[in-house]
Amino acid sequence: MVYSVYNNEWLVCKVQENTPKVKSLYKALCLLDYFNSDHPERGIKELSDLSGMLKSSVYNILSTFQMCGFIEKDSSSGKYKLGKKILTLSNVLYSTDSAKAIIKPYMDKVAEECSETVFLAFPSGTDIIYVEGSYPPGVLYARSIVGVKAEMYCTGIGKAILAYSDEALIQMVVDKGLEPFTSFTLSDEKALREDLEKTRQRGYSIDNMEHEYGIRCVGVPLHNNSGHLMGALSISGPSLRVMDDKVVFFAEKLQEAANEIKGLLK
Amino acid sequence: MVYSVYNNEWLVCKVQENTPKVKSLYKALCLLDYFNSDHPERGIKELSDLSGMLKSSVYNILSTFQMCGFIEKDSSSGKYKLGKKILTLSNVLYSTDSAKAIIKPYMDKVAEECSETVFLAFPSGTDIIYVEGSYPPGVLYARSIVGVKAEMYCTGIGKAILAYSDEALIQMVVDKGLEPFTSFTLSDEKALREDLEKTRQRGYSIDNMEHEYGIRCVGVPLHNNSGHLMGALSISGPSLRVMDDKVVFFAEKLQEAANEIKGLLK
DNA sequence: CCTAGCTGTTCATTATTAATGAACTTAATT
């Protein structure tokens, strides 16, 4: 059998039409994706099985990652896990993100005025990634949201982005499948498209427990001063607290913030 | 001229005796190190000059990183910067670090009892990397410390680690050079070694403005229940507030915490 | 408006290296 990298499972699902310029790097980076909150530690064999790559290849790649601090070997379990270099890079990214720095004070203000949690997220392919959270005064236990990936079609923040995105992206999201998270999730194309239309008319999105049961969110898009869509803000809280009148109030506050931010983002 | 990867500058300084198993991956990962707080954005030519790699190679590598979300192209500057995939991986690491989760409550307790900031750091080569911070009640503006890298020889937390490390590591740190950060930095080997000896006798380290002028720290090592050195805790504050009697009190509180943690870390 | 100069991007060829799979080592389990 003639070996071809494109026979391998790891590539088939990832590459659409663009082949990576440096295939060995691409393969290596794909391995890191197998480390997630559900599986923070993995073994060579496990990764080999998951990725379809040979044990020895996985070993060589992990060794190199380890040498660079991207992967560490857990001393007690003997398994591999993500390394502290990731934290260092993350700190660089987080502490130098100028957009986030501009936006944060406005988020804080809204969080205080509304006494609910405000999130900032940016699109990343067909998903969104949370980049910052502002918590209302008095919130003690706030789990870390920075870096968390979520669906675009069933979060307030995601739908605010999607509603103002190109048709191409909407179609990609739909094609990827609208997996229901709760019984409220808009899991068919028509319902989602109608909701996006309503979002555009209102100027803000509503996520009524579509992602998480009992949580209601309001989202608004963030544009820069040349009108380009950058990301979105949302405000979330328990559905029992976020009643219809609150939704309107929250949306106003978010839109005020978004308008002010618009003038500051290049 | 016969091309050899080892002629290139990027490798010479990095690899001691171990050559990376996957050279192309190693080279690519080295490029990411050029993105730091002082230079969050860089161009192809710039990276090519810095690394000694060809423009086209840098381009191919960055394209691949970009495809995987590790690098993004800034829309306004046109330059490359770290991508949001880093945040996602960082969140996985941060939210699944069991050692940190165990230690955090003890840090919070000490921070409250002492009304000063408590840090947790782990060794990473000849440096330390901060992994968590606990701030006393009332501190509003706390810069993000997670992932920050610092010197081992001139921080309280670093010297607590170094004092209980193998001679091999101490020698490596010394050989790397004891660059002075302030006029208080112990920048010659003898002074540092004496200080480490004192640290071992006391059971805690003192950083008297050696890293940052006006800041004094106390550090204690963290061992697991089999006696293996894991990392260190420190408590820091303005020198005017952290007087000699406070130093002793802080050290006691940190040691109490370290003792309790010891029983919990595998 | 045009040109010079810089940076980013593309491409074909060749020399390097990543993939391969068998064998060996180590650790855990029966």
Add this chain to the structure above:
DNA sequence: AATTAAGTTCATTAATAATGAACAGCTAGG
């Protein structure tokens, strides 16, 4: 001690990363 599974090493070969020249796109200056 035997057995299994995982991790690690290695030589060979097939695949690919490095190379450098050329092209494209942008900006500044005449």
